[in-house]
Amino acid sequence: MTDLKFATEKIENPRAHWVITLVCDDTPGIVHALTGAVVAAGGNIEELQQFSSTDTGRFFLRTEVSVADGADLQAEVLPVAKRLGAKITVDPAERKLRTLILGSKAAHAVNDLLFRQRSGYLPIEIPRVMANHAVLGDLARFYDVPFEHLPVTGPEEKAAFEQRVREVIAEEQIELVVLARYMQIVSPELCEELAGMAINIHHSFLPGFKGANPYRQAHARGVKLVGATAHFVTTDLDEGPIIEQNVRRVDHTNTVKQLQAMGQDEESRTLTQAVKWFAEHRILLDGHRTIVFR
Numbered sequence: 001m002t003d004l005k006f007a008t009e010k011i012e013n014p015r016a017h018w019v020i021t022l023v024c025d026d027t028p029g030i031v032h033a034l035t036g037a038v039v040a041a042g043g044n045i046e047e048l049q050q051f052s053s054t055d056t057g058r059f060f061l062r063t064e065v066s067v068a069d070g071a072d073l074q075a076e077v078l079p080v081a082k083r084l085g086a087k088i089t090v091d092p093a094e095r096k097l098r099t100l101i102l103g104s105k106a107a108h109a110v111n112d113l114l115f116r117q118r119s120g121y122l123p124i125e126i127p128r129v130m131a132n133h134a135v136l137g138d139l140a141r142f143y144d145v146p147f148e149h150l151p152v153t154g155p156e157e158k159a160a161f162e163q164r165v166r167e168v169i170a171e172e173q174i175e176l177v178v179l180a181r182y183m184q185i186v187s188p189e190l191c192e193e194l195a196g197m198a199i200n201i202h203h204s205f206l207p208g209f210k211g212a213n214p215y216r217q218a219h220a221r222g223v224k225l226v227g228a229t230a231h232f233v234t235t236d237l238d239e240g241p242i243i244e245q246n247v248r249r250v251d252h253t254n255t256v257k258q259l260q261a262m263g264q265d266e267e268s269r270t271l272t273q274a275v276k277w278f279a280e281h282r283i284l285l286d287g288h289r290t291i292v293f294r
């Protein structure tokens with residue numbers, strides 16, 4: 001019988017809070033190895049979620065831990081990750097994710113992100129809003145967020161817009177790019193550069209009604225539900241790994257414009273939820289599927 005030796009000292013404050021994620025090939029002993037390293041650093045496990053993917057044989061873990069100020073958590077966990085051949089992240093729980101918002105004309109999703117950031121609900125900072133139309137400028141200025149308008153009327157201007165996005169990402173140390181009803185197809189090159197750090201809101205319940213004008217497509221089909229899908233951006237339009245989806249009931253009396261108005265609430269809350277989960281390091285990629293530790 002193994003005698004469990006528990007730490008005798010109480011959990012004193014102040015303590016630093018960290019979020020650790022780990023992805024590796026599934027094998028016995030992963031949780032034991034990682035939690036042992038956390039305890040060796042004087043850490044306390046406050047939340048832990050794990051998943052073993054039978055599809056891919058991969059193991060996924062997210063844990064929130066607290067350690068005494070000054071404890072070297074990474075010195076204990078990084079060797080474990082190396083031994084497991086794991087991809088690991090260790091982030092301060094309180095750090096706000098630096099997020100760039102891209103928009104076009106529609107304001108609802110941008111507005112929800114700006115409001116939720118300002119209210120403290122979203123753990124992000126928004127150094128810039130960029131758009132290919134000027135109409136979102138007043139909204140960004142209302143929230144005191146710098147705004148850049150670069151028109152896109154052809155391939156040269158699209159390339160210039162994307163080059164400016166690259167510059168802003170570098171200048172502002174951007175960690176997440178959010179396409180909040182940004183209605184330009186992102187080039188394969190930029191998609192590659194933003195792999196795993198760009199989220200789009202599509203205004204349908206994918207895989208239904210991909211591409212442009214999904215509400216018009218839905219109305220013509222006589223749907224009884226409209227929806228929204230937040231997904232990672234990939235070169236294949238609206239095919240990226242799905243992060244979050246929501247639907248709401250509609251009926252035969254609803255016009256296309258009414259479907260759009262009803263769907264916009266779902267778009268906003270779906271995108272905001274996806275951004276919150278990303279900023280809290282709750283989303284891990286398992287091939288073309290996401291694991292979301294909600």
Ligand SMILES: Nc1nc2c(c(=O)[nH]1)N[C@@H](CN(C=O)c1ccc(C(=O)N[C@@H](CCC(=O)O)C(=O)O)cc1)CN2
Pocket residue numbers: 179182183184185186187188191200201202203211212232233234235236237238239240
């Ligand atoms: N590479 C990707 N780019 C974008 C994705 C994506 O998944 N991969 N999602 C779209 C959003 N989107 C639907 O949600 C969408 C946006 C734009 C278009 C489109 O045909 N745009 C035209 C220009 C339209 C205009 O100027 O008003 C174009 O880019 O030529 C289709 C679907 C965001 N981008």
